[in-house]
Amino acid sequence: DAGITQSPRHKVTETGTPVTLRCHQTENHRYMYWYRQDPGHGLRLIHYSYGVKDTDKGEVSDGYSVSRSKTEDFLLTLESATSSQTSVYFCAISGRRGGNTEAFFGQGTRLTVV
Amino acid sequence: QQQVKQSPQSLIVQKGGIPIINCAYENTAFDYFPWYQQFPGKGPALLIAIRPDVSEKKEGRFTISFNKSAKQFSLHIMDSQPGDSATYFCAVYTGANNLFFGTGTRLTVIP
Numbered sequence: 001d002a003g004i005t006q007s008p009r010h011k012v013t014e015t016g017t018p019v020t021l022r023c024h025q026t027e028n029h030r031y032m033y034w035y036r037q038d039p040g041h042g043l044r045l046i047h048y049s050y051g052v053k054d055t056d057k058g059e060v061s062d063g064y065s066v067s068r069s070k071t072e073d074f075l076l077t078l079e080s081a082t083s084s085q086t087s088v089y090f091c092a093i094s095g096r097r098g099g100n101t102e103a104f105f106g107q108g109t110r111l112t113v114v
Numbered sequence: 115q116q117q118v119k120q121s122p123q124s125l126i127v128q129k130g131g132i133p134i135i136n137c138a139y140e141n142t143a144f145d146y147f148p149w150y151q152q153f154p155g156k157g158p159a160l161l162i163a164i165r166p167d168v169s170e171k172k173e174g175r176f177t178i179s180f181n182k183s184a185k186q187f188s189l190h191i192m193d194s195q196p197g198d199s200a201t202y203f204c205a206v207y208t209g210a211n212n213l214f215f216g217t218g219t220r221l222t223v224i225p
Binding site: 033035040041042043044045048058059090092094102103104105106107108 | 120123148155156157158159160163203212213214215216217218
């Protein structure tokens with residue numbers, strides 16, 4: 001398995017509080033992504049990064065910000081958590097293996113906003 | 115909006131059957147079409163992928179069929195087993211290294 005870890009794995013937080021999720025990789029891949037997974041919606045891209053300090057918005061970026069100060073770390077921040085942000089969050093990294101580009105996923109973070 | 119449409123949402127087959135999952139897309143800029151398999155509590159894992167210059171790719175019991183003119187691709191699982199029970203996602207990939215996923219198909223293979 002690719003070296004990608006997410007922390008925390010589970011978190012319960014109150015509405016209006018800030019929350020930061022961390023993704024750490026040991027593969028030295030350039031591209032990193034944050035997705036959320038919700039029933040009936042599949043995996044939706046929140047933000048992605050194509051290098052240190054280089055980030056861009058995905059399809060569901062409202063209410064989220066990201067930062068990437070080092071190649072290995074990609075942080076997702078909910079500035080003021082809302083109940084609609086209750087979800088499972090997956091970090092992914094993208095690289096080439098065997099001539100093909102593929103994405104590796106972390107184990108996910110289950111976030112509950114109460 | 116959804117970049118790729120996946121169907122069906124759920125699928126139940128008997129052991130040995132051949133479940134088929136379909137995906138359709140609109141943007142002809144997509145140039146890589148992977149399928150991911152996800153077990154409960156785990157992250158999605160790459161299963162098989164195809165590029166638009168071929169019409170079919172097989173890896174073990176898993177086959178992707180690709181119809182470029184119709185902008186559709188599908189996953190076939192030959193001789194399905196209970197251990198194949200999982201959620202399957204198709205995805206489309208742009209040159210900007212963005213992966214967009216379908217909504218997923220929950221497959222159940224009955225022993």
